[in-house]
Amino acid sequence: MRLMATTLLMWACAAGALAADPAAMTAVAPGIWRVTLGTPESAVPTSLREFEPRGDGLSALPAAEAAPITAGDIRFKATPRGSVISLPMEKGEDIFGFGLQLTGSAKQTGMKRTIRVNSDPRMATGDSHAPVPFYVSTRGYGVYVDTARYATFYAGTHEAPRHPGQPGPTGKNMLIEVPAAQGVDLYVFAGPSLQQAVQRYVLFSGGGCMPPLWGMGVLYRAKGDSTAEEVLALAREFRARRIPCDAIGLEPGWHTHAYSCSYAWNKKHFPDPDGFIAALTALGYRVNLWEHVFVHPSAPIHEALLPYAGDRGVWGGLVPDLTVPEARAIFAGYHDSALVAKGIDAFKLDECDNSDYNGTPWSFPEHTAFPSGKDGEQMHSLIGVQYQRTLYDIFRHRNQRTMGQVRSSQALAAPYPFALYSDLYDHREYVRGVVTAGFGGLLWSPEVSDAASVEDLIRRIQTVAFSPYACVDAWYIKNPPWKQIETEKNNRGEFLPEWEQVEARCRNVLEARMRLVPYLYAAFMIGYRNEGLPPFRGLMADYPGDPAAFVYDEYMMGDALLVAPLFAREASRKIYLPKGTWFDFWTREKIAGGQSIEVPASRETIPVYVKEGCILPLAEPADHITPETIFKITAVAFGKNCAPRVLFEDDGETFDAEKGRFNRVTLQYTAENGPKMERQGDFPAVRYEISGWEHVE
């Protein structure tokens, strides 16, 4: 039989666990402390960090005098299995985090989570494409465990051990197991709010990424075996039919050998890669290439990488040890000269997670040995971020921004402009991914491919449009899903009778995305990059004191918008609106917060609500963004006492903004003085023009 209600009592003292030495605690940045417990391993995420903590952003947060957890509160022991750490938790305290978590509760309190890299995270075990050993508490602090191990977190499942004769925690606590390691560094992040603890973690990671302006637009991935002609036909069709699209992605078929990868153009399908890229570029597209990290013997870099490869291969290819600078240099060097120099703008980094749950496991075993001394477990945790780093650095060195995709990530990844994705394709899980990824400084792209019904397509593409990276991933269908949702018919060219109507509905949705580009770009370039504020995040991040906001199917997009996607085959959905006043984004209807509302599925638009007191800049929708694009903006002021809205104006293409070549464009609205727009900064061109104002009350 089964008993669900549980109480776990600690009745005896924990054998051998000792309080950490207070001297082991060091302040490393404003509001951030490191505690060294035992002898940490050398192969940890911080040992590979490319970015320094963003001191400026950290200093701008409220000063924290004392660490929210003191060394004396922490218990540690090393065992043959690894390290065991215990941290206090208080009654009523709730925990969020551990990176992208597609399944189960976003609230981690009372759960056991093993943060194992996994391509098929179908159960709420902690398995994830992008597990992160970082969590935050509603008590307003965060903890990062600097490990590349599959650590297990028991988040308040157990009461704390009694330490006879010692002062110490007595309630439930956070128990952490780090396999193999005989010690670990913990980093403790002050708040005072949960949100600010997340911000400190993102800033500690180096701040949020800096995507190009075109990265705010739409990515369309063509069918895996498309020819150059087919892709170009699609690209022309989008322009002709005004489908918003900034980037076109090629799937495996562009390689001469894809599993493992040759990274060389398949000349049968792409006889003239340069001409093909030029043609797409002329149409205003950016080109994104699929690949993975497993290097086929026919790849031009195979031989050079042999000395830097693990002792187990994957799909007949080698696994480069991208934690070694020489290996990164070989990998990046080739990509730079053969692909980026020829006009490739971005990459999709597939299959860099692990494959435990697959019918046919394919990735390297956890015991694989790598030249740097790391084992397969460590490499599974690290390879996603190091792969992003390798490709990102190419663009960085060219002073060119990129926006890519990646299927695995882990700690300290916020500065890399890559969005996570999955193959699991459950719409509710995909929405949950938006909520959970934010706690780990990650971007999650709930891409749409096919759909079970037209309703399903519309609902999914709505989520896509209101997500970190708007991607239509048509890797197995020849024609856009709005022409035909059924795969086989789509590939035979049999279209829905009403396809033009479906296309129009999808176009409307994607145009809504394009209207929000200036708003979203500021959320990235100011909020995320400088302040460490994830542009997409669960409501609990903004409202940690409100347990009703601990919902997993709605989220904040920037500071002003609450997004609550509808799901096909559900007659209606409940939406919680936190305390305050909200406005329907589409109808401008005013709704009181602090309550749940029921929204029927008969509604065409995705439920999006604007927080009172916000100015929302809405652009005329472009179908793509160029270096010359000027956004014509209608600024809408919602309610009274609207806070100024600051937009970020720069070239959107290079890193020159880091050298001060940007403007802060401030929109203000007061009842007395009406609208106002101010521009401060050294960027010479104008990207934003106000074409109108609206005041909603």
Next chain:
Amino acid sequence: MRLMATTLLMWACAAGALAADPAAMTAVAPGIWRVTLGTPESAVPTSLREFEPRGDGLSALPAAEAAPITAGDIRFKATPRGSVISLPMEKGEDIFGFGLQLTGSAKQTGMKRTIRVNSDPRMATGDSHAPVPFYVSTRGYGVYVDTARYATFYAGTHEAPRHPGQPGPTGKNMLIEVPAAQGVDLYVFAGPSLQQAVQRYVLFSGGGCMPPLWGMGVLYRAKGDSTAEEVLALAREFRARRIPCDAIGLEPGWHTHAYSCSYAWNKKHFPDPDGFIAALTALGYRVNLWEHVFVHPSAPIHEALLPYAGDRGVWGGLVPDLTVPEARAIFAGYHDSALVAKGIDAFKLDECDNSDYNGTPWSFPEHTAFPSGKDGEQMHSLIGVQYQRTLYDIFRHRNQRTMGQVRSSQALAAPYPFALYSDLYDHREYVRGVVTAGFGGLLWSPEVSDAASVEDLIRRIQTVAFSPYACVDAWYIKNPPWKQIETEKNNRGEFLPEWEQVEARCRNVLEARMRLVPYLYAAFMIGYRNEGLPPFRGLMADYPGDPAAFVYDEYMMGDALLVAPLFAREASRKIYLPKGTWFDFWTREKIAGGQSIEVPASRETIPVYVKEGCILPLAEPADHITPETIFKITAVAFGKNCAPRVLFEDDGETFDAEKGRFNRVTLQYTAENGPKMERQGDFPAVRYEISGWEHVE
């Protein structure tokens, strides 16, 4: 995107892995070799073994001159993560095993399996109530890894590493990771067949268990909160309505405190335990008590067990270290005097697995420290078997046989008369459990509780009747499921209009079980106990050379019967009959083997087929078995050249058979001489009488 077809190539040498020293290989029993690699841990299953290998049974198997795997074929290295072992596999070789596996393929080839103890093994990851680090190969050998760690097996997912300059394996291989351990003992079992390798493993474990004769009958578990009166009313109803039932089980409500357990009678519901037991006994029932291993502070043994408990509790109770003899003595001593001495015949040992996948994890963490020095991971692997041992030893010392249930088991468990069960309740998975458990010398009970429809009830109870332990587990319904399948109505006493007809159908099914008791008892007492032959096993065990027999939804029950359960809501099912001739058990229809047949769901009976050349003894069905029961048998000879059928005749209650107090009753049939029955042995009473013969051709 996803690619399912996989080839994994080893392109370089495995760093640091060395061939095992041939001197490390020791013959430990006929056809069994031990290879010591590195420095094994001390807390391993063999260190806790209660039973010696069955030398007599091992000697009776075909002699094996040489080990099927030599030390030179084995690669080993120790790393900070633990031990890594590589064993050769040949092209086309298939692997089965790893204990009870409810999900995924029974064939383990190409899979990665981590044999982690888990109460909710919903995915094909190796998680199991009863994972066993033992596997067998279609090449006719077995390998047991003597570990209590959650070992990972990569069963031919990867090609073998090249060892430059060394001879060694070159194809795919078996890669094994044993966490934390810096060495491990492997045991290699000769065949020559897969079946014989399983037999050697079971005999190495101490041989199959010796259930009492009444353990062949039906167990009915009453609702958890039943009173003595309610249970007795049910017990009388079964006798009045001739429902076969040998044992009645009480669920948590018999304790004064159940989560954790007090092991003390709740006098409110059971005011007179002795009288209650006496009344059940007078009706011919055996009494089975539910419990788990977590000891509540109010339990009479709590204080005595405090020095022998782990440093983390569960449900407010302590976790006794049952690997320590003193702890077993305290636990068993109380159970003996307070319960077994008072007439309790058996126990159901619940919750002794682990709870990773639950919404609210409850069991002790893997880092728990136990007085014997074991950690929580080791204890999770060991506690199920040590719990069985503790309770079994009570009965053993009383010279009284028992038949219990347990929710966790691991290596070397075959001698313990406990059947595994689960709460997952998927009918197809439950059938798969019968198939997979056999490879680990385990018994699996696919118990029935409620049902989605009458059809579902009938199909499930059919599987129950043709399984190792026939259990109706009505722990949450007041009345038998055949009276009402819907839980709430059942508990309100609202019965199906046609309940008497449903009851009659269920009675028929359970009576079929009772007809097979003499046949099944011999499969246990001769085949399993002496020869190590699991009484229930996948077809692949009997037909390892026939890949068409690698099916997961049919199984052998003894040597003569092939069982292929039907599933509700499936219009028909395909049944593979291996080469040879088969007879429908119910209609006697003759069917050619070597083909798959389609059986429609319109059929009332469970598809069961008898192998040509077998004599099947069918008893008059008793509704329960007593020490005086005499089985009146009709012996049915199927086809020509029938092999003799040997039945086992003893008191069915004590271990006196071990001292020779048993008979072998041989039934023979030849066309020339007709039927014959012979009795050999020292048991004075007659349990089997031939009431008729039938010859089917």
